[in-house]
Amino acid sequence: MITVGLFIPCYVDQFFPHVGMATVRVLERHGVRVEFPEEQTCCGQPMANSGCADEARPLAEKFLRVFRGYDYVVAPSGSCVSMVRNHYDGLVGGRTGHEHLKAHTYELCEFLHDVLHVEKVEGRFPHRVGLHRSCHGLRELRLGAGSERNVPGFDKVKKLLSSLEGITLLEPSRADECCGFGGTFAVNEEAVSCMMGKDRIADHEQQGAEIIAGIDMSCLMHMDGLIRRAGKPIRVRHVAELLAGEG
Amino acid sequence: MASRDDILGAVRRAQPPATAHPGVAGLGNRFPDLPAKFAEMVAVVGGTCLRVPDLAAADRALRELPVHREAKRIASMVPGVGAATFDPVAVADPHELAGMDLCVLAAELGVAENGAVWLDVRKLPHQALFVIPEHVAVVVQASTLVHDMHQAYAAISHAPGFALFLSGPSKTADIEQALVIGAHGARSCTVLLVGA
Amino acid sequence: MGHAESAALFVRDDARAHWHDQALWFVRQKRDAGARSVPDWEALRERAEAIKAHTQSRLAEYLEEFERNATRMGAVVHWAKDGEEHNRIVHGLLQARGAKLLVKSKSMLTEECRLNPYLEARGIEVVDTDLGERIVQLNHQPPSHIVMPAIHMKREEIGVLFHGTIGTQAGLTDPKALTEAARQHLRQKFLGATAGMTGVNFAIAETGGIVVVTNEGNADMGTSLPPIHIASMGIEKVIPRAEDLGVFLRLLARSATGQPVSSYTSHFHGPRKGSELHVVVVDNGRSALLREAGFRRALACIRCGACLNTCPVYRRSGGYSYTWLIPGPIGSTLAPGRDAVAHASLPFASSLCGSCTDVCPVRIDLHHQLLAWRGEIVARGLLPAGKRWGMRLASWLLRFTWLYALAGKAARLALRVLPPAWTRALSGAWGRQRELPVVPPESFRETYRRTRGQP
């Protein structure tokens, strides 16, 4: 039996515990033993993305310490996984366990698809769902082909979701434009960030989506904040909730 | 020369460790029907492609077109094609070419992937002849067609002088992305594809 | 004013910001179609990247080879360390020939060197002949986009501008009619010009030729009539061989506008008969950038503009919200290398979505460069102190799991018990247009421990 170290990003821990629990359930339903090392806090992405390597480094060191013993590390976030996989070189490169951690830290859907080779997820989700392709999952982890590149099309998240019974997946007219969250960008560049978010939401609304689903709660938190302020009926859900069969 | 040596010195000190030139082999596109693809792409880039068996047919086809019928000042660089009204060799100053209506030009080769033709302007009495007329017509032999730009560059050489790839008429989309044909150069580009 | 403040002003006109966004998205879509029409697109990008990397690694040799061959072809090669020297050389050439009217085709380098005001101050009329550039020149603005200089203007505004400057009838808004008016107006300039100037898209070391690409034919008009052609190029424009052009030209126009190739791809090998060709090779900070291992890839840029068109921030903030002449991802990558203080906000004018990197025909890792620049900005102490201290505090707190858990609990509690007006005020820029998340009573770790026992 595979044991994974569950990595729950700090803001998911604090604000979206149900997404963490859904992740546990999805993994367990697929025969994985889940351990949540309680020592964990944050991967250091907010600091690294602000250019503050000195502030990010101790957190990367801590992360490596906490997770280095696991065969696999899995998180319900493309962005935080990308931090560990693509941006730890400059922070903890060369330390014991870094190469293993880098190669074995997975975003949830990626883990189901690439490691467990899940073809079909049992469960029903009879709703009209617009898929939000979070940028780091798409362009840093390559969970999908992306609209820019001329490569054979694939989309690991969509493939898993489309295997749910009753689900209607809707494509926004701009398949994978950024929602404008971008970490501190959301606050530094508030005006553009919010315009981007509203445009994404409007696109999904135009397709008739009831729900916007994505793999990163950060993007969804941003869009949800805009949706609730505007009093719109559309809702956001993390993909883990859908895969956990939480219709 | 001080600046030259300073710049080259600074560049030399800044250069990264050597990496190899990858070459250009193994790239490119192949089309099952070369003339058909070329004609299609000439249309895509805003030109008109007429397929004709020989130069005599090219001449007949051209003379029927409004760009020829309505033209008052015509020059032809392709003997037997178009009814030339003057010989540009006799024109001393290229400024006097302004206002000419049509110039018939011969292309060295045509490129199927983008509808471009290679014009060797070195052979013309004036460099302006491909850009100053209101309209141009270009004669391309089907036997010279290549699939893509890699093949094109393999086939052309670079002697002193001017040459260009011309692909369709002059155009712009600088006002609200609206495509307008005829910015500064030819307002139309008729390609006569001979022998296809 | 940094990018964020200018962008906020741009966004305030919501309809116009959306119009701008849509206009550029349309170009992005044309680019996608162009890229998809080429089966070996990704291989081409890799090859282009590798050719550029190779060229950088032997740049001095290739520049010398270019100079040798260009001279052999009959051109005169000049070298300029900076913009000032470039302008001096150009002016010297014009002055010696008594040239009073210069027609210029698009060149971001001459913009960078601020050539126009330099020459105008010395009594030379400079006419930008690319339609978009002529529009912004008449409007006394720099280009707002590197390929479509007047993309920020509406047809009505151009109609008013042309009415006031080149005497078109009032109320003209049809792009065709406006373009026709510009054609007539510029035709007179071409015929009257005593010198022509162009940029350089590619300089071929092996043959000594330069290649200039336009759709309008303005570079060709401007070099076919006057007795002197001056071409300005950055040192990074040189490529080793003519056959390399096959790679770059298949990428360039498709990336820029979706066209399979530009209308005019002009190859100048030496001067026209009876005329002169001068090539000015300009450094102006480029060799310094080449020294930076982390940032030199940006020198591979072929100025297609694709990264601007795809950038969700550029589309919604416009070219003038950037503090440098070249806007968008590539500009934000290049600018801080020139002046990190003046352009400190630019690396942060990105959500790091990475779309720029994936459209770039020469595969510059633009969003990683922006991220690396953020590190430089912080290392040089240019991040506002408040932000730096916020990061320090957070980093310190997150080192101690118990402290993090406690702080999280306290924050969640506060958010639940404080009156909404207070939390909204506390949420600052986040809360201007967005609600905070609905705060759960328990964190994940609490729920997990309660339901699963001690891990």
Ligand code: SF4
């Ligand atoms: S950085 Fe790349 S995408 Fe941007 S303008 Fe340059 S070549 Fe084009």
